[in-house]
Amino acid sequence: MLDSLALLLEKTFLLAHLNFFSPASSKRERCAKRREDSTYFERGDLLEVPRTLLTHFGIYLGDNKVAHLMPDILPVLTSNKSQIQKAVTNKRLLLGVIYKYALVRVDTVEDFAYGSPVLLNTMDTTLRRQPLAAEEVARRAGKLIGHIPYSLLWNNCEHFVTYCRYGTAVSLQTEQFCESLKSVIRDQRSVLLTTFIGMLSMFFLGIAPSTALPTFIIPFILWMAG
Structure with a gap:
């Protein structure tokens, strides 16, 4: 029963973060500095992109490469590395969320962005925390590459990047959802x-x-x- 409740909460959380349910996100995007060219990025930068269904985060490793935690169903279905390495589509992502399977993978900035503008280091201001040294951020991200336990609420891509960049895993999206849920209950x-x-x-x-x-x-x- 508890597993069913957790699954229901996670699906509700996913719906709560659809772009059309998040008017604040558009304001944040206007205020943030957008970059289309990876020459602006430095190793250890925190990159953020608004994908179709949610906001996605990654750590820039240099040489146009980004490490990011991505739910993906394909590694469960095949061991073909060339297929798995292709950019994760929204369908693969959603099925990975439901199955709770994810990888920390390395993609090009273009594949990571998936056609969306890239926001640079916006969480430095939002969290008001001093980031770790750039090499330490990149080292932490590289060390976690591969399969990793995944939870939409408790261990998502935002937890991954905040752990790498600030030393503590937090998710503002999860906190916002819990506050909204609390207000509904009360x-x-x-x-x-x-x-x-x-x-x-x-x-x-x-x-x-x-x-x-x-x-x-x-x-x-x-x-x-x-």
């Missing part, structure tokens, strides 16, 4: 809504343990949590 209208949905389920599906218990237990938990 809103007493959630109690009324879940009660109403539960009553509808009993009306249409009949009174049974599978409908009656959630109707009373879920609103009660929300009431106590609020």
Whole structure:
């Protein structure tokens, strides 16, 4: 049951970070310095790109190469390295998120960006932390190349880059999601809504343990949590 709940939360987190649900991201992009040419990047820089479904992060290693943690289903399906090394499509990424399989891989800046503009070191200002020395950042990123445990909430690409650049793994997206979830739980209208949905389920599906218990237990938990 706990695994199912965690899976549901992770899928909700994914939806919560779709670009059209994140108006603040466009403002952040306008304020950030965009670079299209890798000659502007220095070894150890933190790169950020808004991909179709989420914001993606990586560490610049030099020579037009970026290390980044990327969910990918393809290594589970094949051992063909030439196929795996191709740029990860959104379909491969989403299936990797669901399967919870990811690699820290090295790609060109172009493949990493996947057609999006690259934002440079925006988290230095956001986190207000002093980055580690550039060589140490790159060393940490290189040391983690390969398969790595993955969780959309607790060990994602943002955790990877913040660990490499600042020494501590954090994810502002995860923190934002948890705060949003907390505000929903503490809103007493959630109690009324879940009660109403539960009553509808009993009306249409009949009174049974599978409908009656959630109707009373879920609103009660929300009431106590609020």
